[in-house]
Amino acid sequence: MNNLEKINIHKPVLLDEAIKFIPKKNKLNIIDATYGGGGYSKKILKLKNLNQLIAIDRDPEVNYFAKLNNYKKFKFIEGNFSQIDKIIKSYQLKKKLLGFDAIIFDLGISSNQLNDSRRGFSFDIEGPLDMRMNQKLGISAYDLVNTFNEKEIANIIFKYGEERFAKKIAKEIVNYRKKSLIKTTYELASIIKSKINKLSKKNPATKTFQALRIFVNNELNDFKEALTKSEKLLLPGGRIIVVSFHSLEDRLVKDFFNHKSGKRWRSSRHFPEYADTGSSTLKLITKKVIRPDEKELSTNPRSRSAKLRVAEKLGKLNEN
Ligand SMILES: C[S@@+](CC[C@H](N)C(=O)[O-])C[C@H]1O[C@@H](n2cnc3c(N)ncnc32)[C@H](O)[C@@H]1O
Numbered sequence: 001m002n003n004l005e006k007i008n009i010h011k012p013v014l015l016d017e018a019i020k021f022i023p024k025k026n027k028l029n030i031i032d033a034t035y036g037g038g039g040y041s042k043k044i045l046k047l048k049n050l051n052q053l054i055a056i057d058r059d060p061e062v063n064y065f066a067k068l069n070n071y072k073k074f075k076f077i078e079g080n081f082s083q084i085d086k087i088i089k090s091y092q093l094k095k096k097l098l099g100f101d102a103i104i105f106d107l108g109i110s111s112n113q114l115n116d117s118r119r120g121f122s123f124d125i126e127g128p129l130d131m132r133m134n135q136k137l138g139i140s141a142y143d144l145v146n147t148f149n150e151k152e153i154a155n156i157i158f159k160y161g162e163e164r165f166a167k168k169i170a171k172e173i174v175n176y177r178k179k180s181l182i183k184t185t186y187e188l189a190s191i192i193k194s195k196i197n198k199l200s201k202k203n204p205a206t207k208t209f210q211a212l213r214i215f216v217n218n219e220l221n222d223f224k225e226a227l228t229k230s231e232k233l234l235l236p237g238g239r240i241i242v243v244s245f246h247s248l249e250d251r252l253v254k255d256f257f258n259h260k261s262g263k264r265w266r267s268s269r270h271f272p273e274y275a276d277t278g279s280s281t282l283k284l285i286t287k288k289v290i291r292p293d294e295k296e297l298s299t300n301p302r303s304r305s306a307k308l309r310v311a312e313k314l315g316k317l318n319e320n
Pocket of ligand 1: 010011012013033034035036037038039040041056057058059062079080081082106107108109110133222223
């Protein structure tokens with residue numbers, strides 16, 4: 001993709017389903033915590049009862065897609081949603097917003113990022129091994145595969161990719177880099193392929209690429225922090241709406257919602273810090289997870305693994 005002329009190619013997933021869960025009330029104040037190509041935000045901006053929409057994304061390149069003019073109701077802020085409270089604070093004060101009626105997370109990366117060869121997210125597209133959602137910050141996938149030791153690499157691939165061949169792959173990465181540094185997506189994908197012969201439709205590099213991306217972007221920790229902070233930003237009756245794309249993310253959402261709704265009020269692997277006592281603060285709205293329908297599955301392959309869950313803050317809805 002050319003830097004000067006970007007076209008939004010991201011097709012939102014579970015968009016209509018997610019929007020339906022926005023509470024029905026006047027003067028809605030909403031946070032779209034993952035702006036991406038703006039698919040969700042643009043639909044929210046059409047709601048007649050919208051008061052304010054704040055959109056967030058950590059990727060500086062998203063600024064380009066977030067230039068929506070003529071909207072007094074819309075504010076885009078670049079930042080990591082793990083800092084959601086700090087990010088929105090000054091705007092929230094300026095607009096005198098007591099809290100929010102919906103906070104929406106459509107997790108992972110967008111097709112704009114995945115299909116951009118400069119970003120190095122895809123094993124299908126040749127490019128530099130980078131994978132950072134914000135290329136100005138932190139270590140890249142290149143740093144990871146070329147400097148971490150074998151055990152560290154194996155642990156990352158196993159933990160964040162749930163890849164049973166993690167040790168084998170890590171060993172091959174370390175062997176390979178003795179001869180030359182691993183610079184590109186194709187190079188890494190072929191190293192993985194050379195070691196794994198799986199009879200599966202999926203590319204053998206799928207899980208490793210997922211794992212490196214999650215680690216490089218600290219995705220699970222950031223999201224965990226964002227969930228806890230978001231709950232505090234909701235008005236009574238306000239909702240957290242989450243679309244996730246892999247089981248590690250979905251488990252975090254499920255655990256958090258279950259804990260907070262008292263369904264499974266105990267500490268878990270993901271939230272060990274929670275005490276086993278205390279009153280519930282959320283109500284589960286989606287008793288069963290919502291998946292894309294056949295139509296969406298056939299028109300948007302990216303929706304294959306999507307899952308939608310919603311929870312509501314307890315208390316009386318505030319008509320402000
Ligand atoms: C799946 S896309 C969102 C697509 C969007 N809903 C749309 O319809 O166009 C996910 C976006 O979330 C952003 N993102 C991921 N993790 C983030 C974080 N920790 N903080 C802020 N933005 C994040 C990514 O940069 C990406 O642009």
